Amino acid sequence: MKKTNAMRILDSAKIKYDTKEYADDGEHALERGAAEELAKKLEIPVECVFKTIVMRAETKEVLVFCQCAAHEINLKKARTAAGVKEVTPVKQEELLGLTGYVRGGCSPIGMKKKFRTFIDTSVMNHEKVYISAGVRGEQIIIAPKDLVAVAEATVTDLILEERS
Numbered sequence: 001m002k003k004t005n006a007m008r009i010l011d012s013a014k015i016k017y018d019t020k021e022y023a024d025d026g027e028h029a030l031e032r033g034a035a036e037e038l039a040k041k042l043e044i045p046v047e048c049v050f051k052t053i054v055m056r057a058e059t060k061e062v063l064v065f066c067q068c069a070a071h072e073i074n075l076k077k078a079r080t081a082a083g084v085k086e087v088t089p090v091k092q093e094e095l096l097g098l099t100g101y102v103r104g105g106c107s108p109i110g111m112k113k114k115f116r117t118f119i120d121t122s123v124m125n126h127e128k129v130y131i132s133a134g135v136r137g138e139q140i141i142i143a144p145k146d147l148v149a150v151a152e153a154t155v156t157d158l159i160l161e162e163r164s
Helices: 005-012 033-042 075-082 092-099 120-127 143-149
Strands: 017-020 052-058 062-068 088-090 116-120 129-132 138-142 154-156
Touching: 017 075, 033 092, 052 092, 052 129, 062 075, 062 092, 062 120, 062 143, 075 088, 075 116, 075 154, 116 143, 120 143, 120 154, 129 143, 138 143
Parallel strands: 062 116, 116 154
Antiparallel strands: 017 138, 052 062, 052 088, 129 138
């Protein structure tokens, strides 16, 4: 198995993790459907899958948000957590140059530069979570406390509340 940058960082930090491959169909739409499909392929609850969202503040600062893939990000909560007035998703064509990762394979670990990172509090509800390994078709399975530590992340509420 070829090691990704995220895996090499975890190895050098002596952090335990596992990996799991899945068939990558090339579909990485922002809709929730992509997360459900990934969870089905891996035969895991969708609540254990955490997606990485790269955003830019009005100050041009790049920010990384990692949250349960079953939910939408609450932009107001993201702005408050980062202490900025605006956040907008980084354009897909900019992602590789900024992070070293492609859409659908963006990991909160091992980007080209160290960006401030925020992980949703729901991460702590799980024994293990799944994050992108840094390539499409492979996930890293990691303990939440280890993810938070290696990403040097702030744990904060990012989830958009569901309306009933």
